[in-house]
Amino acid sequence: MAPSAMTRWTTSLSEAQPVAYWLDDPGRPRPEPALTGAETCDLLVVGGGYSGLWTALLAKERDPGRDVVLLEGREVGWAASGRNGGFCAASLTHGLANGLARWPDEIGKLEELGARNLDEIEAAVARYSLDCDFERTGEIDVATEPHQAEELRAWYEKLQRKGLADGIDFLDAGAVREQVDSPTFLAGLHDRRGVAMLHPAKLVWGLKRACLELGVRVYEHTPALSLGTHGAGMAVRTPYGSIRARRVALGTNIFPNLIKRVRAYTVPVYDYALMTEPLTDDQLAAVGWKNRQGLGDSANQFHYFRLSADNRILWGGYDAIYPYGGRVRAEYDDRPETYAKLAGHFFTCFPQLEGIRFTHAWGGAIDTCSRFSAFFGTAHQGKVAYAAGYTGLGVGATRFGADVMLDLLAGERTERTELDMVRRKPLPFPPEPFAWTGIALTRWSLARADAHGGRRNLWLKAMDRMGLGFDS
Secondary structure, eight states: OOHHHHHHHHHTTTTOBSSOTTTOOTTOOOOOOOOOEEEEEEEEEEOOSHHHHHHHHHHHHHOTTOOEEEEOSSSTTOSHHHHSOOEEESOSSSSHHHHHHHOTTTHHHHHHHHHHHHHHHHHHHHHTTOOSOOBOOOEEEEEOSHHHHHHHHHHHHHHHHTTOOTTEEEEEHHHHHHHSOOTTOOEEEEESSSEEEOOHHHHHHHHHHHHHHTTOEEEOSOOOOEEEEETTEEEEEETTEEEEEEEEEEOOTTSOOSSGGGGGGOEEEEEEEEEEOOOOHHHHHHHTOOSOOEEEEOSSSOEEEEEOTTSOEEEEESOOBOOGGGOOOGGGGOOHHHHHHHHHHHHHHOGGGTTOOEEEEEEEEEEEOTTSSOEEEEETTTTEEEEEOOTTOHHHHHHHHHHHHHHHHHTOOOTTTTSHHHHSOOOOOOOTTHHHHHHHHHHHHHHHHHHTTTOOOHHHHHHHHHTOOOOO
């Protein structure tokens, strides 16, 4: 990268605040008070992100008389649920390709359940008046290299043969650039109905309000310190009190699970994003982004990008940083070297937006598991349920996971609990230094594949055979 180009691109970051755009909102609600003293309830939900909030809300919808308490260690939505790109996908399997590779016999049912789940999210947005800029605009997966264009066409033809291409269109270079104009776009797959765009933090805040209105008791700044049996139920200790519950649902995702044996199944991967200032009418016309779809490119180290309600462009992805030891720390949320890299990639994609400035730059941890999609389970003779491992596609899938946890806690056999995806676990990650070494080698191999026509080396082929991998 030439020094002059670096200076030009980094100048665009000179006024960027190192905070998540979505959370930098004067309408952000005040946190609920912390739990003090001892309480009891029917269902205790631990975690105030999408996973926990959907669980609490659906529990009250299933049984309005159920006494439900939700604990959040800091503020509702402060972590991944308030920092993500706002892509709410129907897929429960981190995309159709991952689902088809891992559960070929169930993929039809998984796609059906995922589509139904997204419909139910849209219905909940309307029913509870969740003001979260929900737009069911779909998503385009774009090719920026010739081999990616060939792979997209071959994948589309495979989907047609398997009867899975409904609602998906293949776009050649001219067609994709009619949707969004970048000189780097060579082809695209347009999923017309399977993805919605939304404001992630406003969704969290709306779900919190809906839970409170249904009678859920929400305590913020109340970390759950320990979990143990108490008579016929469970007890959780907090800094200023404790709570006893008949059943417990754990929606803590990347944060250390209160069931210690579950911790080896996830590692934190730090993802980063930029947000531009609002585009002018002329800038928006230059990009031609009329239909407001979300976009992602087809590289192993990929970018995701979309328009906000006020016509800013969110540009994220590419780097996926695993900290040695799998630690989750606030200092990892800010990474200027990644912001500079993302800014350069942005102006390569959209040279017609030269001169636009970024107002926000931020990062956060994704709970990654070795199969890229959520896993589920129970502990303490079925009195505790958990879901984790959404790997960056949890905006929509966490609602499905909430239903799974409630089914498991009720001891019910449902179409969800009978799924192989629900009944089986991913492979756990090895201890250090093997986890860091394996992830670093995989990242290097993926970057090398992107630079060499998509050709996968022996390491990646071995990971494919084992059903393992690592996504940016």
